[in-house]
Amino acid sequence: KRHLLSAGDLTRDDAELILSTAAELRDLADRPIKKLPALRGRTVVNLFFEDSTRTRISFEAAAKRLSADVINFAAKGSSVSKGESLKDTALTLEAMGADAVVVRHGASGAPHRLAHSGWVRSSVVNAGDGTHEHPTQALLDAFTMWRHLGQSRPGGLEGRRVAIVGDVLHSRVARSNALLLQTLGAEVTLVAPPTLLPVGVETWPVETSYDIDRVLPGVDAVMMLRVQRERMNGGFFPTPREYSRRYGLDARRMAALQDHTIVMHPGPMVRGMEITADVADSERSVIVEQVTNGVAVRMAVLYLLLGGNESGA
Numbered sequence: 269k270r271h272l273l274s275a276g277d278l279t280r281d282d283a284e285l286i287l288s289t290a291a292e293l294r295d296l297a298d299r300p301i302k303k304l305p306a307l308r309g310r311t312v313v314n315l316f317f318e319d320s321t322r323t324r325i326s327f328e329a330a331a332k333r334l335s336a337d338v339i340n341f342a343a344k345g346s347s348v349s350k351g352e353s354l355k356d357t358a359l360t361l362e363a364m365g366a367d368a369v370v371v372r373h374g375a376s377g378a379p380h381r382l383a384h385s386g387w388v389r390s391s392v393v394n395a396g397d398g399t400h401e402h403p404t405q406a407l408l409d410a411f412t413m414w415r416h417l418g419q420s421r422p423g424g425l426e427g428r429r430v431a432i433v434g435d436v437l438h439s440r441v442a443r444s445n446a447l448l449l450q451t452l453g454a455e456v457t458l459v460a461p462p463t464l465l466p467v468g469v470e471t472w473p474v475e476t477s478y479d480i481d482r483v484l485p486g487v488d489a490v491m492m493l494r495v496q497r498e499r500m501n502g503g504f505f506p507t508p509r510e511y512s513r514r515y516g517l518d519a520r521r522m523a524a525l526q527d528h529t530i531v532m533h534p535g536p537m538v539r540g541m542e543i544t545a546d547v548a549d550s551e552r553s554v555i556v557e558q559v560t561n562g563v564a565v566r567m568a569v570l571y572l573l574l575g576g577n578e579s580g581a
């Protein structure tokens with residue numbers, strides 16, 4: 269494939285190739301020589317119209333570890349603030365010889381537009397678009413789950429149960445995870461108040477529940493989502509306090525998990541809202557490891573898209 273726009277575009281073979289490549293690259297990164305020559309002479313542009321800490325730095329680290337040249341573009345401080353369009357921004361990058369454009373945008377569908385418009389010849393990687401998708405986050409989450417719950421079993425993540433809890437309505441992470449985990453054979457339950465589940469969720473390949481306490485004892489991984497108040501236009505029901513009480517992961521709820529169950533969060537976290545600090549920092553939490561795994565997964569994605577194999581990922 270030329271682009272990575274949606275987790276739903278990946279076949280099981282595609283996803284497993286990315287995960288196994290990430291595993292090899294993570295092992296190599298543990299060795300003293302951290303830089304590989306695979307993408308020497310290629311240029312990766314990080315095109316970020318929305319704020320990011322993890323994803324932007326992670327793509328930069330991934331591209332540099334593969335010896336690519338990296339150009340970081342943030343809309344803030346660029347000519348976008350003077351009204352320059354996505355098209356003209358893309359044409360400018362194309363003129364500078366980008367081989368891959370990693371794009372984060374507040375508008376759902378912006379990476380698809382970039383990939384299919386003919387404005388750029390480069391590969392387009394969706395680094396999060398609006399409330400739509402965040403496929404590399406889902407890949408790094410699946411990689412983290414696989415390391416803890418799948419690699420010692422014949423079916424990998426087949427039949428493993430995952431709860432995704434919180435503001436599903438505004439979450440591109442939840443949608444990408446639901447699509448990818450289904451492809452990998454895992455079973456997903458979305459847990460949220462009715463006001464934070466999207467219209468049409470019944471068409472997603474998931475179960476849904478309003479009751480976190482019924483779901484937690486049966487799952488192998490629990491992924492907490494941030495409440496995205498910046499996308500709520502001032503309204504938030506239930507109230508933050510009520511939300512925390514009914515849907516927050518605290519020590520009492522963590523005690524209901526099975527011994528092997530891992531606690532995940534894509535970040536950024538709001539400690540004290542969807543997760544308490546003691547849970548976020550506990551032995552069960554793999555939140556920091558998710559970030560480490562993100563670099564290996566993004567190395568695998570760039571490597572496979574830009575030149576790792578002739579037939580594509």
Ligand code: CP
Pocket residue numbers: 319320321322323324396402405534535536
């Ligand atoms: N998980 C994630 O996408 O984090 P950032 O917004 O910091 O990139």
